[in-house]
Amino acid sequence: MNLSGTVLLVEDNELNRDMMIRRLSRAGFDVLTAGNGKQALDIMHSKMPCIVLMDMNLPVLDGWAASRRAKEDKDIGHIPIIALTAHATDDHRQYALDSGCDDYATKPVDFPGLLIKINKLIRL
Amino acid sequence: MSLRRQLTLSLVTILILFAINVGTHFWGSYARNESMAAYRNSVTAAQLSTEIEQLLEDQKQQVLILATLRDNTEDQLENTELLQAETAIDTINARIKKLGSLSRGVTELNFEMLWDSSSTLLENWITFYRNYNDPAFKKDMDDPLPFLDVRQRLQALEARQAFIASQRANIIDRTIELTDRITVIGFFASIFLTAILGYYLVSYTNRSLKRLKKGTERIGSGDLNYRIDDIDDTGELGDLAAAFNDMSDKLRNAIYDVRKARDAADEASATKSIFLANVSHELRTPLNAIIGYSEMLQDELGDTAEVNKQQFQQDLGTIMSSGQQLLSLINDILDLSKIETGKMSLHCETFNPADIIRQSCDVLSPLLRKTGNELRTDKIKALPDFYSDAAKFRQIMTNLLSNANKFTERGIIRICAEEIAERPGWVEFTVQDTGIGMSDDQINRVFDAFVQADSSTSANYGGTGLGLAICKNYSELMGGTIVVRSQPGAGSIFTVTLPTDLRSTHAAA
Ligand SMILES: Nc1ncnc2c1ncn2[C@@H]1O[C@H](COP(=O)(O)OP(=O)(O)OP(=O)(O)O)[C@@H](O)[C@H]1O
Ligand SMILES: [Mg+2]
Numbered sequence: 223m224n225l226s227g228t229v230l231l232v233e234d235n236e237l238n239r240d241m242m243i244r245r246l247s248r249a250g251f252d253v254l255t256a257g258n259g260k261q262a263l264d265i266m267h268s269k270m271p272c273i274v275l276m277d278m279n280l281p282v283l284d285g286w287a288a289s290r291r292a293k294e295d296k297d298i299g300h301i302p303i304i305a306l307t308a309h310a311t312d313d314h315r316q317y318a319l320d321s322g323c324d325d326y327a328t329k330p331v332d333f334p335g336l337l338i339k340i341n342k343l344i345r346l
Numbered sequence: 347m348s349l350r351r352q353l354t355l356s357l358v359t360i361l362i363l364f365a366i367n368v369g370t371h372f373w374g375s376y377a378r379n380e381s382m383a384a385y386r387n388s389v390t391a392a393q394l395s396t397e398i399e400q401l402l403e404d405q406k407q408q409v410l411i412l413a414t415l416r417d418n419t420e421d422q423l424e425n426t427e428l429l430q431a432e433t434a435i436d437t438i439n440a441r442i443k444k445l446g447s448l449s450r451g452v453t454e455l456n457f458e459m460l461w462d463s464s465s466t467l468l469e470n471w472i473t474f475y476r477n478y479n480d481p482a483f484k485k486d487m488d489d490p491l492p493f494l495d496v497r498q499r500l501q502a503l504e505a506r507q508a509f510i511a512s513q514r515a516n517i518i519d520r521t522i523e524l525t526d527r528i529t530v531i532g533f534f535a536s537i538f539l540t541a542i543l544g545y546y547l548v549s550y551t552n553r554s555l556k557r558l559k560k561g562t563e564r565i566g567s568g569d570l571n572y573r574i575d576d577i578d579d580t581g582e583l584g585d586l587a588a589a590f591n592d593m594s595d596k597l598r599n600a601i602y603d604v605r606k607a608r609d610a611a612d613e614a615s616a617t618k619s620i621f622l623a624n625v626s627h628e629l630r631t632p633l634n635a636i637i638g639y640s641e642m643l644q645d646e647l648g649d650t651a652e653v654n655k656q657q658f659q660q661d662l663g664t665i666m667s668s669g670q671q672l673l674s675l676i677n678d679i680l681d682l683s684k685i686e687t688g689k690m691s692l693h694c695e696t697f698n699p700a701d702i703i704r705q706s707c708d709v710l711s712p713l714l715r716k717t718g719n720e721l722r723t724d725k726i727k728a729l730p731d732f733y734s735d736a737a738k739f740r741q742i743m744t745n746l747l748s749n750a751n752k753f754t755e756r757g758i759i760r761i762c763a764e765e766i767a768e769r770p771g772w773v774e775f776t777v778q779d780t781g782i783g784m785s786d787d788q789i790n791r792v793f794d795a796f797v798q799a800d801s802s803t804s805a806n807y808g809g810t811g812l813g814l815a816i817c818k819n820y821s822e823l824m825g826g827t828i829v830v831r832s833q834p835g836a837g838s839i840f841t842v843t844l845p846t847d848l849r850s851t852h853a854a855a
Contacts, residue, residue, distance in 0.1 A: 235635075237635045237664050237668070238631075238634055238635060238638065241638045241642055241664075244642060245638070245642050245645070248645065248646075279806065281806070284806070308627045308630035308631045308634065309623070309626075309627050310627070310630060311623050328630065329630045329631065329633070329634035330630060330633045330636075330637040330638060331634060331637075333638070
C-alpha cells in the first residue's frame with residue numbers, strides 16, 4: 223500500500239504515542255502529535271492534516287468533546303476523525319460515532335486494519 | 347362499644363323482655379284461676395243458701411204442724427220420727443257449716459251472725475222434738491221471729507257474698523286486662539327492639555366491613571400508606587382494623603426491604619458492568635503497548651538496516667513494563683476476589699515500614715515528572731520494626747501514593763509516619779495531597795470495590811476502582827483502619843493506622 227499525507231495523532235500516553243509515530247512514519251505518513259483535545263483542535267486549524275487519529279481519554283479536553291467541536295467548526299469539519307480507544311464496548315463505539323467520529327478502532331490496534339480505514343477515509 | 351358487648355347487651359335486653367312476658371303470662375293465668383274459683387265459690391254459696399232456706403222452710407212447716415197436733419191431740423212422737431227430725435236438723439246444721447267454710451274472710455261477720463241465730467233456732471227445734479212427749483214441756487212454737495231472723499241473716503250473707511264475688515271478679519278482670527296488655531306491649535316491644543338492634547348491628551357491622559373491604563382493596567392495589575382509622579370500635583372490629591393496619595405496615599416494610607435489596611442488587615450489578623468495562627479498558631492499555639511494540643519490532647527487524655541495538659533494548663523494556671502493569675492489574679483483581687471470598691491470608695514477617703515506604707516512593711518518582719508533583723518524605727520518623735504482612739503493607743502504600751499522584755497535578759504529596767504517643771504499639775501513616783479531593787458522598791463510596799468517585803473518573807484518569815478497596819481490606823486484615831478526610835478541590839488526606847505487632851494485637855483481641 224502506498225500511502226502519504228499528514229496524520230494528526232492525538233494521544234497522551236507516551237509509549238503508545240512513540241510507537242504509533244514510528245509505525246505511521248514507516249507506513250509513509252507525515253505524523254503530527256497532540257497531547258490533549260485542545261491542542262488537537264489548534265493543530266487541525268493551523269496544519270490542516272488529512273486525517274486525525276484521536277484517543278478518547280485525554281486531559282484538558284477529552285476526545286469526544288474535541289471531535290464534536292471539530293465537526294461543528296466549518297473550517298476543520300471536513301477532516302475525517304478515527305476514534306482510537308481502549309474502550310471496547312458497543313456503547314463506547316456508538317458514543318464515539320455520535321460525537322462525530324467517522325470511524326472507530328479499539329486498542330490494541332490492528333495496525334493493517336487501521337491503515338485500511340485511514341486509506342478509505344483519505345480517498346473520499 | 348365493642349361488637350361483643352353490643353351483642354351481649356341486646357341479647358340480655360331481649361331475654362329480660364321475654365322474662366317479663368312469661369311473668370305476666372303466669373300472673374294473668376293465676377288471676378284467671380282465682381276468678382274461676384271465686385265464681386265457683388259464689389255459685390256454690392248461692393246454691394247452698396237456697397237449699398238451706400228451703401230446708402229451714404220445710405222444717406218450720408213441720409214444727410208448726412207438729413206443735414198444732416200436740417196442742418190438740420194426745421199423739422205421741424215415735425222414736426223413729428224423733429230420729430228423722432234430728433237427722434234433718436243435723437243436715438241443716440251441716441249445710442250451714444259448709445256455707446261457713448265457703449265464707450271465710452270478708453263475709454265471716456255475716457256468717458257468725460247467721461250461725462248465732464240459726465243455732466238458737468235449731469236448738470229450739472231440737473228441744474221441741476225431744477220434749478214433745480213430755481206434757482210438762484211448754485213452749486210457744488208459733489213465734490215467727492227466730493225463723494225470720496235466720497232467714498234475713500241468710501239472705502244478708504248471700505247478698506254480701508254475691509257482692510264480694512262480683513267485686514273480686516271485677517278486680518280479677520282488671521288484672522287480666524292489665525296482664526294481657528302488658529303481654530302484648532312486651533311482645534311488640536321485644537319485636538321492635540330486636541328489629542332495631544338487628545338493624546343497627548347489621549348496618550354497623552356492614553359499615554365497618556365496608557371500610558375494611560375498602561382498605562383491603564386500596565392496599566391490594568398498592569396504596570400501602572392507606573390506614574383504616576375511621577372504625578371507632580374498641581372491640582373486635584377495631585382489633586381487626588388495627589391488625590389490618592399492622593399488616594399493611596409490615597407489608598410496606600417488607601416491600602421497602604425488597605425494593606432496597608433489589609436496588610442494591612441493581613446497583614451492584616451496574617457497578618460490576620462498569621467495572622468490567624473498566625477492566626477491559628485497563629487491560630487493553632498495556633496490551634496495546636505490548637502488541638504494538640512487538641509488531642513494530644517485527645516489522646523493523648524485517649529491514650536489517652534499521653536495527654538499532656539501543657532502541658531495540660528500550661522497546662523490549664517497554665514491552666516488559668507493560669507486561670508487568672498487566673500482571674499487577676490481574677493480581678489486583680485476583681486479590682480482590684480472594685478478599686471477597688474470605689480466602690486472603692496474612693504472611694507475617696519482621697520488617698521496617700520506613701524501608702518499604704522509601705522503596706514505594708522510589709517507584710513513584712518517575713511518574714511524578716509527568717504530573718509535575720512534588721513528593722515530600724521529611725515527616726517519616728524513625729519507626730519500630732513491624733511483625734506483619736510486608737507485601738500487603740507495601741501495596742497499601744503504593745496504592746495510596748499512586749492515587750495521590752493520579753488525582754493531583756503540579757501539587758504536593760506528603761507522606762508522614764509516626765508512632766501514636768497515646769497508643770503504644772500503633773503507628774499512623776498519612777498520605778496527603780493537594781489534588782482534586784472528594785465530596786462527602788464520594789468519600790462514602792470510594793472504599794467499595796469497583797467504585798470510582800464518579801463516572802467521569804475512569805474517562806479522565808483510568809483505573810478500575812480497586813485500589814482503595816484493596817487498601818481498606820488489607821488495613822483491616824492487618825488489624826488496623828483506613829480513613830480519609832477530603833473536600834472537593836482541597837486535596838485529600840488518607841490515614842492508615844496499624845498495630846506494629848500482629849501477634850500481640852491478636853492476643854489482645
Ligand atoms: N487522592 C485522591 N484524591 C482524589 N480522589 C481520590 C484519591 N484517591 C482516590 N480517589 C477517588 O477514589 C476512587 C477510587 O480509588 P481507587 O484507588 O479505588 O480506584 P482508581 O484509582 O480509580 O483505580 P485503580 O486504583 O484500581 O487503578 C478514585 O477513582 C477517585 O475518584
Ligand atoms: Mg487507585
